[in-house]
Amino acid sequence: MSERILQQAPLAHVSARPGAAVAPVTALRYFENGLRGHINLRGDPTDARFAAAAERALGAALPTAANTTRIAGDIIVYWLGPDEWLAVTPGEREQEVVNALRSGLDGVHSSVTPVTGGQTVLVLRGTHARDLLAKGCPFDLHSPGFRPGACAQTHLAKAGVLLRPLGDDGMEIIVRRSFADYLYKWLETAAAEYGWVHATGEAPESRAHLANAQNTVT
Amino acid sequence: MLIIPCPWCGPREQTEFAYGGEAHIVRPKDPDALSDEQWGDYVFMRRNPKGRLLEQWAHAFGCRRWFNVERDTVSYAITRVYKPGEPAPEEAR
Ligand SMILES: [Zn+2]
Numbered sequence: 652m653s654e655r656i657l658q659q660a661p662l663a664h665v666s667a668r669p670g671a672a673v674a675p676v677t678a679l680r681y682f683e684n685g686l687r688g689h690i691n692l693r694g695d696p697t698d699a700r701f702a703a704a705a706e707r708a709l710g711a712a713l714p715t716a717a718n719t720t721r722i723a724g725d726i727i728v729y730w731l732g733p734d735e736w737l738a739v740t741p742g743e744r745e746q747e748v749v750n751a752l753r754s755g756l757d758g759v760h761s762s763v764t765p766v767t768g769g770q771t772v773l774v775l776r777g778t779h780a781r782d783l784l785a786k787g788c789p790f791d792l793h794s795p796g797f798r799p800g801a802c803a804q805t806h807l808a809k810a811g812v813l814l815r816p817l818g819d820d821g822m823e824i825i826v827r828r829s830f831a832d833y834l835y836k837w838l839e840t841a842a843a844e845y846g847w848v849h850a851t852g853e854a855p856e857s858r859a860h861l862a863n864a865q866n867t868v869t
Numbered sequence: 870m871l872i873i874p875c876p877w878c879g880p881r882e883q884t885e886f887a888y889g890g891e892a893h894i895v896r897p898k899d900p901d902a903l904s905d906e907q908w909g910d911y912v913f914m915r916r917n918p919k920g921r922l923l924e925q926w927a928h929a930f931g932c933r934r935w936f937n938v939e940r941d942t943v944s945y946a947i948t949r950v951y952k953p954g955e956p957a958p959e960e961a962r
Pocket residue numbers: 875876877878879928931932933934
C-alpha cells in the first residue's frame with residue numbers, strides 16, 4: 652500500500668482566502684507558486700565537465716553572467732554567485748532533475764542540494780509592483796538592466812529575497828519558508844494605498860512571459 | 870550609508886553587506902610555535918590607520934561572496950574592490 656503524503660505550500664493559509672470581489676485597477680494581484688522543486692547547484696563553471704553535465708541535466712547552459720537567469724523549457728535557472736545557481740522546476744519534475752544532475756556530476760567536484768522545503772515563490776502583478784517593493788528594498792528596482800532575464804538577491808523588509816522581474820508590471824519573489832508569512836503580511840499592508848487581491852491558484856505563466864523572459868537573456 | 874561595488878553584482882547598498890575587518894591577515898602556519906604575544910598580535914592587533922585601509926566585506930544578502938575593499942577611513946571613499954586571491958594594491962600596505 653503506498654503512502655500518501657500531503658504537501659502544503661508555505662502560504663496555503665492565505666492563498667485559500669477568498670479574493671476581493673471588486674478591486675481598484677491599481678490593485679496588486681498576488682499569487683503563490685508553491686510546491687515547485689528548488690535545487691541548489693554549486694560547482695566551477697570553468698570546469699568543462701561540470702558545465703556540460705549541468706547543461707545536459709537542465710536543458711540549457713548555466714547562466715554565468717552575474718544576476719541573470721536562463722529558462723530551459725519548464726525549468727528556470729538563477730545565477731546566485733560565481734559558483735552557485737538555483738534551479739526551480741515543476742514540483743513533479745524535481746526528483747528527476749536532481750537524479751539527472753547527480754548522475755551526470757558523479758566524480759565532478761560539485762554539490763546538488765534540494766532546498767524545496769525551505770523556500771517558496773511569490774508573484775506580484777500590477778502596475779505598482781516595483782513601487783510597492785521599493786518601500787522596503789535597497790536594490791534599485793528601476794535600474795535599466797533589471798528587466799526580464801535578470802535576477803537579484805537583496806533584502807525586502809529585512810527578509811533575504813531573490814527577485815526576478817516579469818516585465819514592467821510583475822515581480823517574482825523567492826523567499827525562505829520561515830519568512831513567507833511575515834513577508835506576505837508586510838506586502839499586504841504596504842499595498843494598502845494601491846489595493847491588494849490575493850488571486851487563487853498559481854500565477855499565469857503564459858508562454859508570453861516565458862518568451863519575454865527569454866528575449867533578454869545574455 | 871555606503872554604496873559598495875560588489876566585484877560580481879555591482880554597486881549595492883551597505884545593508885546588503887557584512888563587514889569582515891582588516892584584509893590580508895594570514896593565519897600563522899604553526900600556531901604552536903608562537904609565543905602568547907605573537908598569537909595575541911595575530912588574533913587581536915589591527916592597523917587601524919587614519920586614511921587608506923584594506924578590508925574584507927561579504928555580500929551577505931547578495932551573492933554571498935567575500936572580497937576586499939580599499940577604503941579611506943576618514944572620507945569613507947572606496948577607491949578599489951578586488952576579489953579574494955588578487956594581490957593587494959602595494960602603495961596602501
Ligand atoms: Zn555580490
